[in-house]
Amino acid sequence: MSRKIVIAGAGVSGLTLAERLTASRKDISVTVLESENCPGGLARTFERDGFLFDIGPHRFHTSDSTVREYLLEILGNDYVTISRSSNVYMAGKYRSWPLTMKSVAGLPLPVLFRSFLDLFSRNSKEQLSTFADYVISKYGKNLYNYFFRGYTKKFTGCSAGELHIDWAEAGVNRAVIDKNVDAGDLFSLLKGLLIPRPVSTMFYYPSFGGIQTFCEKQAERIQKNDGRIMYGCRALGVETSNGKVSGVKTADMGVIPADHVYWSAPVSILFPDAGFRFMDTLLCNIALSKEQNNNYQWCYFGQEDILFNRLTVPRNFRTDAVPESADSLIVEITLNNPEQRNDPEILKDRMIDELERVEALSASDIIFMDWRIVSGTYPLYDLEYRNRLSALVLPEGLELTGRCGSFWYNNMDHSIGEALAISSGKAFTKDFWK
Numbered sequence: 001m002s003r004k005i006v007i008a009g010a011g012v013s014g015l016t017l018a019e020r021l022t023a024s025r026k027d028i029s030v031t032v033l034e035s036e037n038c039p040g041g042l043a044r045t046f047e048r049d050g051f052l053f054d055i056g057p058h059r060f061h062t063s064d065s066t067v068r069e070y071l072l073e074i075l076g077n078d079y080v081t082i083s084r085s086s087n088v089y090m091a092g093k094y095r096s097w098p099l100t101m102k103s104v105a106g107l108p109l110p111v112l113f114r115s116f117l118d119l120f121s122r123n124s125k126e127q128l129s130t131f132a133d134y135v136i137s138k139y140g141k142n143l144y145n146y147f148f149r150g151y152t153k154k155f156t157g158c159s160a161g162e163l164h165i166d167w168a169e170a171g172v173n174r175a176v177i178d179k180n181v182d183a184g185d186l187f188s189l190l191k192g193l194l195i196p197r198p199v200s201t202m203f204y205y206p207s208f209g210g211i212q213t214f215c216e217k218q219a220e221r222i223q224k225n226d227g228r229i230m231y232g233c234r235a236l237g238v239e240t241s242n243g244k245v246s247g248v249k250t251a252d253m254g255v256i257p258a259d260h261v262y263w264s265a266p267v268s269i270l271f272p273d274a275g276f277r278f279m280d281t282l283l284c285n286i287a288l289s290k291e292q293n294n295n296y297q298w299c300y301f302g303q304e305d306i307l308f309n310r311l312t313v314p315r316n317f318r319t320d321a322v323p324e325s326a327d328s329l330i331v332e333i334t335l336n337n338p339e340q341r342n343d344p345e346i347l348k349d350r351m352i353d354e355l356e357r358v359e360a361l362s363a364s365d366i367i368f369m370d371w372r373i374v375s376g377t378y379p380l381y382d383l384e385y386r387n388r389l390s391a392l393v394l395p396e397g398l399e400l401t402g403r404c405g406s407f408w409y410n411n412m413d414h415s416i417g418e419a420l421a422i423s424s425g426k427a428f429t430k431d432f433w434k
């Protein structure tokens, strides 16, 4: 009898694990359970009438050579390398991101002057515990008030004082900084602006389809190696016997027997009363009949009076993400409001007005607006999240993994790195944000 491994979730984590296990071990049987009808999870791509829409901007970027080798092994020859071009919309203008001297010089003078004075004032708090503490200590009160405070409230629905400091250490560092840009505090940010160092801007992307192509290729390999992927199969929890895992309960397919379970679906399914909260995102995928001259791949919008957090332009990843001479936009909004969840179209007029205001599109060029709700896009690191995680008691044979499974604010390369470590029996620590 072969040992039965069941993996909940066919996102990057679950599929990397299944692909490696089926490739390297013949003494086990591997079954992946996926509630959607396709692989990919958050790295999924929606297609309509020849337009491809990923879930926001998705690119492969890693400094880990093992992860890069695996990534390229799966993609084979089917990838392109693209130079990154991202923007932030601040004080009514598009500015390159990470910030350059030129774009900073264009900020309103009072903001620049007050931020400069912050260099000389130190944060008096000894114990930094919240997102707000962290940002103020690193960038000063003025930049915090000018950019981070409003964006955070809009993005997470929580005030910066309600969020754990880990949210800043993982999120700000990742969003603000590329590996070569030391912008970890106001002083080094200014130093980096005055004496810029080369930024690592290249990233990998599949050469056909969207980001989901990567997971489709993994799924093909798993099936070729006799692994099983059950789509449309919703896992409800684990069954145990004498404190050990014996199977996974599913909504429609009974109990799938298991000797070991890797759980990459949301941890809140296993522990519904523990209080884990995820953010959900509303995507509005817009097809446009003509090119709109948006020259960034993605752009952040921090202003509170603008509904959306980020815009992505698929044709700036690959021109064939849209039909010839057409264009498109992916608009991301955090869903905090039950009315918007029930009927996202109530936002339509306001959204079109705002997109025109920031000159992202011309309304007369819209072919369609395709609304999608994606659940569990970000784990919400409130002040109690670490206590919640450490209070979990897992039965023998159950392992939490991946972004939703281990409540981990990670990227695809981290999910791959973790799965490679697990499948080869190596230790893996999740303190990458340090």
Ligand SMILES: Cc1cc2nc3c(=O)[nH]c(=O)nc-3n(C[C@H](O)[C@H](O)[C@H](O)COP(=O)(O)OP(=O)(O)OC[C@H]3O[C@@H](n4cnc5c(N)ncnc54)[C@H](O)[C@@H]3O)c2cc1C
Pocket (backbone or CB within 6 Å): 008, 009, 010, 011, 012, 013, 014, 033, 034, 035, 036, 039, 040, 041, 042, 043, 055, 056, 057, 058, 059, 060, 061, 233, 234, 235, 236, 264, 265, 266, 269, 376, 377, 378, 401, 402, 403, 404, 410, 411, 412, 413, 415
């Ligand atoms: C807007 C956005 C932009 C991003 N951009 C980037 C980027 O540019 N680069 C990058 O590296 N990373 C990016 N990420 C992060 C990246 O998407 C994730 O780190 C990665 O996809 C996580 O993979 P995962 O398998 O751990 O989790 P998931 O993708 O969440 O996989 C979990 C899987 O479980 C399934 N599932 C859920 N419930 C059940 C159930 N009850 N039963 C069975 N299956 C279930 C889900 O459908 C899903 O397939 C971005 C994320 C978001 C939200």
